[in-house]
Amino acid sequence: MPPSNYTYPAKKKERGRKDIATLDISQSLIDQAIQGNSESFETIVRLTQSGIYNLAFRILNNREEAQDATQEAFVKLYQALPSFRGEARFTSWFYRIATNVCLDCYRRNKKKRENTAPEYMEHLLLLLTSNGQNSNPEQIYQDKQKLLRLQKAIDELPVKYRTVIVLRHMEGFSYQEIAEIMQVPVQTVGTFLYRGKAVLLKKLNSSKEGGIRVERV
Amino acid sequence: MKECKWTHHDVTAYLDHQLSDLKEELLKQHLKTCNHCQQLREEYDELNHLLVQLPREPVPEDLTKNIMSTIQPLANLQKASIEETNQELSWWGFLLRGIPLLVSFSMIGVITWIIYLGQKYTWQETPLLVWQSITQMWNGFWSILHLAGNKFSQFFYTTWDTAFTLPERSTGPLLSKFNLLLTKATAYQKVIELTILAVVAWIIIALITAFISSRICFDHGEERI
Structure with a gap:
């Protein structure tokens, strides 16, 4: 429970970060890429690579594998671009392909996979140290600790929950779009999100008693 | 401790605006009176904010370059495939490619015919029967060709001569010449019909065989990209 004077950080969209989910690749760009125009395809790569790389990194927890x-x-x-008929949004359609690739990759190397990506934790620490939005050192320290605990908790989540949380809260997709990407019903997306968040919350805070009835995971 | 009917699932769905209007309103009212639920709502809300706050992993500098270098061989292959497809569609190549299949079909037809003759008569008689049939067909073909050519030359000569002669030999206005042309054409209707049918049949057979052979004989079932 944050202190009463705690100010929540601005929401993602308010901070001006552009979600990949809101990105709309024009049909003419896609058509040109289908016709073999490599410059158009490179434009698509430049526009979408950040989201795809981050999704892969979050699922695989390894830079080289993510790349x-x-x-x-x-x-x-x-290879699949000529079969794109525009029935779904391009980003959702592409994320479905990318998610399948990442999950296949995850399953292939599941046994030797580490839970945390040490290099990312270093990067995270560096970013948090340099990104001093709040002048209160105690608050900065608490925020840092929270984010580090959260990152660790995310790494330990089952991959399906992690994927849904990344798609929803880091890439900004709607429930419907996540359902299309992961090829599951919308209700399942809600369940995965709730279960993932419940685990995260449990790990972040000491377990709460009473009050709301917790469903069994 | 107080036990609520609302679940974690409901609270997370509430924060993501995934509840129905009625349920959302009911939970909203409930949150005003239930401290535990209110606390949980705040915790999930904070969690959502923290998740958004997590920094993105920076993209490696050479990622675009690596992706494009991986794509390049595929792009070249696709380009070659498109060129090959265009080449396939040229008329000359299209018809030329049809010849092997046309020959194959003809050979299959001849062999079937020989087997039929061998079964119906005797194998000793078969070569002679085949030869006779070929001679007859050849003669028939030439006689038809000769007849058609003869009739056509007559038709065009007489039509030209009657319709477009000099004015002093003309017997009426242009309309009557046109009617005369139609009359002449009607007289040779069967020849015209036969010729048109033969040409159309030849074109259709050539197109079909060219299409099939270009797909079967030359593509080797390669998967297009």
């Missing part, structure tokens, strides 16, 4: 999976996703996109 390989991103490349594989773009190869699959290139």
Whole structure:
């Protein structure tokens, strides 16, 4: 429970960060890429690579693997592009391909996978140290600790919950779009989100008693 | 401790505006009176904010370059495939490619015919029967060709001569010449019909065989990208 004078950080959209989910690739750009125009395809790559790479990184927890999976996703996109009929939004359609690639990659190397990406934790620490929005050192320290605990908790989540949380809260997709991306019913998306968040909350705070009835996970 | 009917699932769905209007309103009212639920709502709300706050992993500098270098061989292959497809669609190549299949079909037809003759008569008689049939067909073909050519030359000569002769030999206005042309054409209707049918049949057979052969004989079932 945050203190009464705690000011919540501005929401994602308020901070001006552009969600990949709101990104709309024009049909003419897609058509040109289908016709073999490599410059158009490169534009698509530049526009979408950040989201895809971050999704891969979050699922795989490894930079090298994330880079390989991103490349594989773009190869699959290139091959599948002529079959894109515009029935779904391009980003949702592409994320479905990318998510499948990442999950396949995850399953292939599941046994030797580490739970946390040490390099990301270092990067996270560096960012949090340099990003001093709040002048109160105690508050900065608490925020940092929270985010580090959260990152660790996310890494330990089952991959399906992690994927849904990343798609929803980091990439900004709606429930409907996540359902299309993961090819599950919308209700399942809600369940995955709730279960994932419940685990995160449990790990972040000491367990609460009474009050709301917790469903069994 | 007080036990609520509302669940974690409901609270997270409430924060994501995924509840129905009625349920959302009911939970909203409930949150005003239930401290536990209110506390949980705040915790989930904070969690949502923290999730959004997590920094993104920076994209490696050479990622675009690596992706494009992976794509390049595929792009070249696709380009070659498009060129090959265009080449396939040229008329000359299209018809040329149809010849092997046309020959194959003809050979299959001849062999079937020989087997039929061999079964119906005897194998000793078959070569002679085949030869006779070929000779007859050849003669028939030439006689038809000769007849058609003869009739056509007559038709065009007489039509030209009657319709477009000099004015002093003309017997009426232009309309009557046109009617005369139609009359002449009607007289040779069967020849015209036969010729048109033969040409159309030839074009259709050539197109079909060219299409099939270009797909079967030359593509080798390669998967297009």
